Amino acid sequence: MTQRTQIRIESIVQGVGFRPFVYREAAACGLTGWVLNDSQGVLIEAEGPPEQLADFLDRLQQRLPPLATITSLQQQEVSPKGDQDFTIRHSQEQSDSSAQIAPDTYVCDDCLQELFDPGDARYRYPFINCTNCGPRYSIVTGIPYDRPKTTMAVFPMCPNCQAEYDDPTSRRFHAQPNACPRCGPQLQLLNADGTPHISDTPMETAISLLQQGGILAIKGLGGYHLAVDAGNDAALAELRRRKARDEKPFALMSRNLEQVRQYAKTSPEEERLLSSTERPIVLLEQQDQHGISPLVAPRNRYFGVMLPYTPLHYLLLEQHFTALVMTSGNLTDEPIAYQNDDACERLKGIADFYLSHNREIFTRTDDSIVRVMAGQPMLLRRSRGYVPRSIALPAAQDNILALGAELKNTFCMTRQDRAFMSHHVGDLKNLDVYRSFEQGIMHLQEILSWQPHCIAHDLHPDYFSSLYALEQEVLPTVAVQHHHAHLVSCMAEHGETEPCLGMIFDGIGYGVDGHIWGGEFLLGDSQKCERLGHFAYLPMPGGDAATRQPWRMAISLLTQVYGDELPGLPLLAAIPSQDLKLLRQMIDKGINSPLTSSCG
Ligand SMILES: [Zn+2]
Ligand SMILES: [Zn+2]
Structure with a gap:
């Protein structure tokens, strides 16, 4: 007896090698039919004996490719059509998309092996990738996820790459960024002024310049990094001077875990995160002795560390450097540079090359940070x-x-039981x-067809958001109160729906009483x-100025405790008496001194 089943799968399935996987499993089960990507996800029709179909369904869920996750799978029986074989059909455009583009992913082990294999056609090629790895979200310009809707559209494939791309048994079948x-x-290596730096071996030259x-300035997946040798004090002092970044820690990148262990303490969970496909920056406690x-991180017990995630990074770190500083390519408080012309303009005076x-x-996507x-x-x-990638909602x-909010903004779109958070x-x-x-809002709307x-926006009426x-x-x-949003985000993250008590220790957020909330x-x-309680209100003399000059809050706090008679503290001696007098008048009379329960 022959049956035919239609299977609809929703998940991150586009660009993660899902169709070739379906093809291989269908072939292994001796089924006929087809599979295609559309903007709702993946649609399969498979035909064959019932026990083989059941086996196929099991395999679909048990043997997923590394980057795929299934969020829903529905099946229904349809009438048999008597196909001759199993085929992969071309993408269909369709509205009402719920398909998900995959995140950018670290270079996989198979590609790494080829990268360092002198016999391979992509030996030392910094853009090697396959259906299991490589750039995704950062290069997608629209949907459905197909080469013409990525920034790879301008690179026509050579016959070899095209053959891999068309071969369902190849690891590069429909790998949209496929290249050789x-x-x-x-x-390309450029001089500080953006002119080409003549070199037949830009990678080797770059390494020796770092040495x-x-x-x-090194172009990565989501933007530029500024790189220096993390063991070189003079280079670091110069980078800090040029970047106008006094003490904020710089992130590090090392070849592998053995290198990381030389300068940072790692737990199994931290090592798992460092090696995960997402390759975030992980905050690690420093070793007592390290080189x-x-x-890199003045007056800080931690290093922010990541492992390489592009083939280019692996080539850079192959033989040299215990660690490279890889800090985002921007001036303090500016966004990370990600376009070539823009980078040369914005990093002028910072990057030597x-x-x-x-x-x-x-x-543009910044590195993620985990602790x-x-x-x-x-x-x-x-x-x-x-x-x-979406987050499941309860x-x-x-x-x-x-x-x-306005600082460290991210935005979010919800559809059914999923929340799609934007990049940082x-x-x-x-x-x-x-x-x-x-632009980010428009783009995410487009790729989600949403x-x-x-x-929903923050209660603060003046936030740009x-x-x-x-x-x-x-x-x-x-309008949503800032800390109510914090409470509910935390509940959503943990799948809680019943009322919870939230203790929120935050910087500042506009409160429903018009004061600045935070504790x-x-x-x-x-x-x-319901606001059950809060830290005592304190005047914040000068408003925003008090966030930049914390001594103002110290005076406010001392005034609250001691009244008019402040104790003789070294802090007070350091403040010009005129400033101190003015500040205390502001506090007393409530001039430009909003009340805050912030935790600072
Ligand atoms: Zn790969
Ligand atoms: Zn090629």
């Missing part, structure tokens, strides 16, 4: 490697565009960042919340 030295992107203490320059290439980055706390990973910044939602956008007060916020029915919401006149908007005890759920 003959047909794909090329490295000599040079500061290089890393003290200028640029190790660049001609594969464009469409969406292990109480044995559990905690994402401090969820961006490259994770975005645009209950289905309407289509909500949630715009986030940054500080919206910066015009470049604000533009990328607007339209909002409602916009709130202003953006209020400009979208046709849609209903909802809050809230009881509530996604619908409402």
